[in-house]
Amino acid sequence: VFSFMQSYLFSRNKHLVDFTHKVAQKFVFEGKHEEAIPAALHSLRFSIDTCGPDSVELVPAYLILAEASTGLGRLTQAEEYLSQAQWIVLKTSDCSNGIQSKLHRNLGLLYAAKGNFEESLYHLATDIYFASCAFGTHDISTSGGYFHMANVFFRQNKMDIADSLYTEVSSTSKFI
Template identity: 65%
Template structure:
């Protein structure tokens, strides 16, 4: 085997390892978020962002999931300004990627909606969550868990606005099998 082939093989192996680390750190951060351990999710999400940047470049749409994880972790610990910065980065990448999938855009709107809700900007939160539900429904189907998640968060916003009939009707739309996946 020539020296060039050996370097090429090492390069491919290194990239495969980095992609494995991205997957591992992303799923670890996601698990911490699902468990409500926002502070613990941050180091894993930062590593996912770091390795995604190394593998895909600093303006790749592949970075958006890591930015969204970081934003969600920051929202969970009350660091709204930092969450806003991560979401701005994600939004900039999405805007610069005309063929960005609806799946990525729905997740961006979900995160933007959650930040607005956490800051008490309920009208803007409802706007983003409506976009989230539309994009998730058009991609995964109206009764999908992705669309149901947006419905659940929208119901929470109406609940916080003390608009109980709207909140209750949205909660009622959620299938009982899916309700257990959400934390009230």
Template identity: 55%
Template sequence: MAAAPRCELCRARAAPLRCPGCRLTRYCDVSHQRTDWISIHSHICHLLIPVLGPQPCFHSEKDRKHGKEQLLRRQESLIAVALSTAQGFVWSGQPLEAIPAALQALRFSSRVFGSGSTQLVPIYLLLAEASTGEHCQHGNAGKGAGRLRQAAKYLSQAQWIVLQTPDCSAALQSKLHRGLGLFSAAEGNLDQALYHLANDVSSLWHDWLLSSLHRHQQVLQAQAEASPFSEEEEVIEDRMTEGRREEGTRMLRAVLKVREQGPLQHPGETARALHALAMIHYLGLDLAKAQEVGMKAFDLAKQLPQQDSLETIGHLLELINAQLSHTT
């Protein structure tokens, strides 16, 4: 016996109402139908029919393969529309309207990529941000408190996926820390908020500085190969980036202060912040300071169970030492 259809929005109750457009989506009452229509259904009603409706029968392997590829493209299009719509609501300060759209993106992403895929992490974080924003609008009473509990569940799901993915990108980990930081702030746990937001800041600066260091090495190589016309352009670039180096130095020192004073010790994150600060000093030609901070990062990285960062920190120290020997 087939299970009774459930409401598209709450999934918790029988759904006698059917969308007259796609005739595939059901609701428990008019208010849930209206909420879903405003959030996402008006954008995807026509897209659901070829995805969720009866699929054609194919008589050859070539046609079956083409049909699967076409279905995948349609599902990916649905995910993109739902995700961008949800983000738009969050950015415009309408967290409640964002939730149905984000849930639609989550359902189709789970179907396409699998429930443990890192593709789901940004959606869980968006759902947590929307739920946290809804809590902040309504306070600790009634639905507001429930939204905060729901945000915690979404964050737990995102965190579980990241922990199960050893090669998870630094950018995704940074987004996770940002989500955890915003949630901790809404919860009133400022120490945890500072810790996670500090992780977010150090990750962003670390990645950007690695790219800057690579570009700097390319410039040095070009100068070594005698390009007399590039010197003026590089001086201009240095002037443009001076303010950003000062900003990075202030931010990373603040991060390290949080690390030192916080109740939780995370040597891996501290080593990354030190590495980033050493790169800033090197790019700013404060070689003595770069060497001092770089050695701290290197010594700390040697104590970690996974020593993936030793090579990049060691490479930075080699560049610093080469520059110091060249100037003495």
């Protein structure tokens, strides 16, 4: 009976992690950053309860929290969430390329929002590398990194580079 209850509780918490993460992600996609934070915090709490405080399973919740905080202009808070995610990724020897891609994309977007374009470009290039390893060079996930890099170059008024990256994005979208 005890192991059945443990299994049931684990399964229930895993479902709650997935559900609250999807809700938070939906709010972020809709631009409802304030509404995303409670759902992402619940996802984080359920992830901690299910997998422990140092599990790589916490990273997606930290990334959603960072993205929502960035969207609200709370850059210091976003940086704290990304630091937590980065620490977990650094301690995890078998972290997936997909997770590392998402982490570096979020770091790139944070540094772009802060106006630190060189650091932003470094993380976006790293995002593209990990996305290419995880999904292939012509996947929509990889082209997102090119798009964000193009935006950074555009903000730097480096139009030739921005245009070439936007062209890369549009040629990738033909494969979708």
